[in-house]
Amino acid sequence: MGLPQRRQPPLTGSPAPLPGRAPGRSRIGVMGGTFDPVHNGHLVAASEVAARFDLDEVVFVPTGEPWQKSARAVSPAEHRYLMTVIATASNPRFTVSRVDVDRPGPTYTVDTLSDLRTQRPDAELYFITGADALAQMLTWKDAERLAELANLVGVTRPGHDLAVPASGSLPAGSVHLLEVPALAISSTDCRERVRQDLPVWYLVPDGVVQHIAKHGLYRD
Ligand SMILES: Nc1ncnc2c1ncn2[C@@H]1O[C@H](COP(=O)(O)OP(=O)(O)OP(=O)(O)O)[C@@H](O)[C@H]1O
Numbered sequence: 431m432g433l434p435q436r437r438q439p440p441l442t443g444s445p446a447p448l449p450g451r452a453p454g455r456s457r458i459g460v461m462g463g464t465f466d467p468v469h470n471g472h473l474v475a476a477s478e479v480a481a482r483f484d485l486d487e488v489v490f491v492p493t494g495e496p497w498q499k500s501a502r503a504v505s506p507a508e509h510r511y512l513m514t515v516i517a518t519a520s521n522p523r524f525t526v527s528r529v530d531v532d533r534p535g536p537t538y539t540v541d542t543l544s545d546l547r548t549q550r551p552d553a554e555l556y557f558i559t560g561a562d563a564l565a566q567m568l569t570w571k572d573a574e575r576l577a578e579l580a581n582l583v584g585v586t587r588p589g590h591d592l593a594v595p596a597s598g599s600l601p602a603g604s605v606h607l608l609e610v611p612a613l614a615i616s617s618t619d620c621r622e623r624v625r626q627d628l629p630v631w632y633l634v635p636d637g638v639v640q641h642i643a644k645h646g647l648y649r650d
């Protein structure tokens with residue numbers, strides 16, 4: 431039984447118009463994830479949000495200790511960080527932050543966004559989540575504070591319904607929904623393919639294929 435969700439009108443592919451850009455303020459997307467490994471679904475989602483929301487930059491933030499994934503072994507943070515750097519290197523608007531990797535203890539988005547706001551006091555933040563992660567957001571630490579720290583952008587993901595979690599803790603209008611090109615790729619599937627000696631070419635960037643092979647990741 432999932433969390434209660436409010437159905438949204440059909441997506442048009444274009445986000446609702448945003449207020450005009452505040453003078454002197456940059457718009458920065460924040461793409462958090464465990465990225466084990468980072469794949470083209472993450473990159474396409476970030477690219478589409480950047481275009482539709484006129485973002486100056488998207489910061490990818492690999493998790494340090496993803497507490498809701500503690501049921502399985504997660505690869506060392508340095509591998510996930512390096513793969514994210516490799517995957518984003520060719521895009522001048524994509525950067526990678528170590529805030530979650532370097533903060534000890536479980537990773538909470540409320541800390542991620544607080545740290546980024548301290549680092550970028552003049553920026554408006556847009557936190558990007560896929561439909562599956564958005565549906566879980568009310569289970570996150572201090573979920574009611576997230577909308578105070580950033581605009582929240584939920585994007586479509588094949589196999590998941592996109593909806594604003596129904597709750598008084600996320601103020602009306604604080605979550606934007608956006609249709610992005612559908613890529614039915616998951617990190618779980620990529621890991622399983624490597625384990626079975628199947629190719630992950632074109633599911634993840636070439637450099638990530640090579641990093642996985644060079645370090646023997648996901649081969650148990
Ligand atoms: N194919 C995709 N399309 C859109 N969003 C995605 C896609 N894959 C992941 N995301 C989103 O990217 C963020 C980070 O995802 P994450 O690193 O957990 O990847 P994942 O593929 O879901 O991993 P896993 O299969 O290990 O759970 C989440 O907000 C997730 O919803």
Ligand SMILES: O=C(O)c1ccc[n+]([C@@H]2O[C@H](COP(=O)([O-])O)[C@@H](O)[C@H]2O)c1
Pocket residue numbers: 461462463464465493496497498499537538539540563569570571
């Ligand atoms: O703040 C929380 O409690 C929380 C719980 C689960 C996930 N998140 C965030 O959601 C993003 C996607 O996480 P994941 O585990 O699906 O890769 C990432 O930025 C995580 O830090 C955050």
